[in-house]
Amino acid sequence: MDWKLEGSTQRTESLLLQGQEGIIEDEDGLSESFQLLQIDVECEQPESKTLPTGSAPWCSKNVQRKQRHWERIVAAKKSGRKQEKERKKANRSENSGICTQHSKRFLRALTKEKLLEAKHSGPRLCIDLSMTHHMSKKEMSRLAGQIRRLYGSNKKADKPFWICLTGFTIDSPLYEECLRMNDGFSSYLLDIVEEDCFSLFPLETLVYLTPDSEHALEDVVLNRVYVLGGLVDESIQKKVTFQKAQEHSVKTARLPIQEYMVRRQNEKNYHSEILAINQVFDILSTYFDTHNWPKALKKGVSPGKGYVLQNSEE
DSSP: OOOHHHHHHHHHHHHHHHHHHHHHHHHHHHHHHHHHHHHHHTTOOOOSSSSOOOOOOOOHHHHHHHHHHHHHHHHHHHHHHHHHHHHHHHHHHTTTTOOTSSSSHHHHHHHHHEEEEHHSSSEEEEEOOTTTGGOOHHHHHHHHHHHHHHHHHHHHHOOOOEEEEOOOOTTSHHHHHHHSSSSTTGGGGGOSSSHHHHHHSSSGGGGOTTTTTBOOOOOOOOOEEEEEEEEOOOOTTTTTHHHHHHHTTTTEETHHHHHHEEEEOOOOOOOOOOHHHHHHHHHHHHHHOOOHHHHHHHHSSSSGGGGEEOOOOO
């Protein structure tokens, strides 16, 4: 009797163990299935979730293909930006002759230094802005644009002038127009004064440039102050600047256009020696740098004025 019970007990324990092992095996199989499913789901997550550094991604082929495609796009963009940067460097070096190693900050500092040096030892250019009452709003807008171009040319010059805007008040319509049209006008490196040029400088140092003068300008020298009439006159009021200079007994001069240039035939039979102030400045600046009147006049006198250089093929 005891033997039978012992045998049945052993068989019962054996069956229980086999059942438990089956359960364990089933649990292990389910656990592995869940792990595989979890890995697959993690690999299909959006690409914004990055894996820890140094870990090998276990992703589907589709995700790996997308990742390789994205890496190729990023590499192509980096290469394109590098090539474009090198191309711009080469163009700047060839076209302007500026050393590419200089930063924009360095070039701005160099320009500022040249302008401030001109204030102490360079030639002086005065723009007489006391005649704005002669001009309409449209004409003042054009004058503001000419001042911007003149200042830009002076900044680029190897030997800049020191510029002084006289007869210029900060509450005038012209000042408001300059602020509106010229970025950074309030920080221009030049003098702005309310006094007119005749009370600001000794009269014997002034040379008023006007196309109505009988005397041609022969040279640009340091001990003179060259005055340009800040006047845009679409109605062509003749001899306004010339008469103003005569009233103050100031020396006048005209650009030597008649001495170095000839009239060119055109359909309208139009010939004019009246230039914008920025064009006159380009001539003065080029001559001061080269001491060559033909070269300077070619720089500032546009073909539309009806003049060409002597012996010119144009």
